[in-house]
Amino acid sequence: MTADLGEAPTVPSLDVRGLAYAYPDGTQALYGVDLTIDRGERVALLGPNGAGKTTLVLHLNGILHGGLGEVRVGGLAVDPKDKRTLREIRRRVGIVFQDPDDQLFMPTVREDVAFGPANLGIRGAELDLRVRDALDRVGMLAVADRPPQHLSFGQRRRVAVATVLAMEPEILVLDEPSSNLDPASRRELAEILLSLDVTVLMVTHDLPYAAELCPRSVILSGGVIAADASTRDVLMDGDLLTSHRLELPFGFDPAATAR
Numbered sequence: 001m002t003a004d005l006g007e008a009p010t011v012p013s014l015d016v017r018g019l020a021y022a023y024p025d026g027t028q029a030l031y032g033v034d035l036t037i038d039r040g041e042r043v044a045l046l047g048p049n050g051a052g053k054t055t056l057v058l059h060l061n062g063i064l065h066g067g068l069g070e071v072r073v074g075g076l077a078v079d080p081k082d083k084r085t086l087r088e089i090r091r092r093v094g095i096v097f098q099d100p101d102d103q104l105f106m107p108t109v110r111e112d113v114a115f116g117p118a119n120l121g122i123r124g125a126e127l128d129l130r131v132r133d134a135l136d137r138v139g140m141l142a143v144a145d146r147p148p149q150h151l152s153f154g155q156r157r158r159v160a161v162a163t164v165l166a167m168e169p170e171i172l173v174l175d176e177p178s179s180n181l182d183p184a185s186r187r188e189l190a191e192i193l194l195s196l197d198v199t200v201l202m203v204t205h206d207l208p209y210a211a212e213l214c215p216r217s218v219i220l221s222g223g224v225i226a227a228d229a230s231t232r233d234v235l236m237d238g239d240l241l242t243s244h245r246l247e248l249p250f251g252f253d254p255a256a257t258a259r
């Protein structure tokens with residue numbers, strides 16, 4: 001008999017099993033989606049308009065529920081009926097929405113970043129440390145005392161990322177993080193995201209951004225997973241991209257995508 005010297009199996013950051021969902025008007029948006037994302041992975045969620053990407057993301061923290069299947073975040077099952085579990089799930093799943101103004105509503109950047117952890121009961125020096133650390137990670141510490149409305153769009157998006165990081169999430173979910181950014185802001189945000197030691201699920205139509213940031217890509221199309229492979233393999237497959245209405249920008253060479 002051999003001794004079992006293996007490490008305890010690590011719990012995935014996200015485990016979606018057989019998720020199917022129809023909206024109240026009968027529109028079937030997801031048909032049995034399976035998706036597992038391990039700790040520390042960065043995964044791009046690609047797909048045409050109406051594919052079900054938002055519907056999937058809104059299940060991750062229980063905003064949408066009532067269909068079939070199961071979602072677990074760091075091993076904890078999303079249970080919309082259990083308020084305590086749901087609170088913990090919402091801490092674990094940090095969603096950065098496309099419009100930062102949906103997440104920034106306090107008089108100063110500092111108060112916006114403190115809002116989430118303060119709601120969890122964190123106070124005093126620990127709260128200050130959380131806020132400083134989150135702002136530092138996105139390079140926004142210098143603007144901590146400014147009103148968010150006085151910042152540029154790119155800066156507001158970085159602050160929105162900090163509001164989520166301050167919750168110390170299990171998984172950071174980004175909805176179109178490169179949208180409306182100029183090339184410099186786009187590059188700066190990419191560098192920030194690459195520097196974070198956190199599991200990432202990035203919903204995007206920006207295939208070069210997926211190539212730069214995410215070693216793995218999943219195509220969701222018509223409510224089903226149509227591909228789940230290395231981003232390089234996905235982007236090299238022209239027929240796959242065309243059949244799911246995905247297009248590489250002119251001149252972009254998918255072969256240059258890191259393996």
Ligand SMILES: Nc1ncnc2c1ncn2[C@@H]1O[C@H](COP(=O)(O)OP(=O)(O)OP(=O)(O)O)[C@@H](O)[C@H]1O
Pocket residue numbers: 023024025027028029047048049050051052053054055056
């Ligand atoms: N509130 C709703 N009621 C009914 N149907 C909806 C609702 N929201 C979305 N849908 C439908 O569900 C399907 C999936 O939509 P979803 O918004 O999840 O797609 P998506 O991949 O996020 O699209 P996009 O890239 O355009 O944001 C579509 O057929 C859409 O029309």
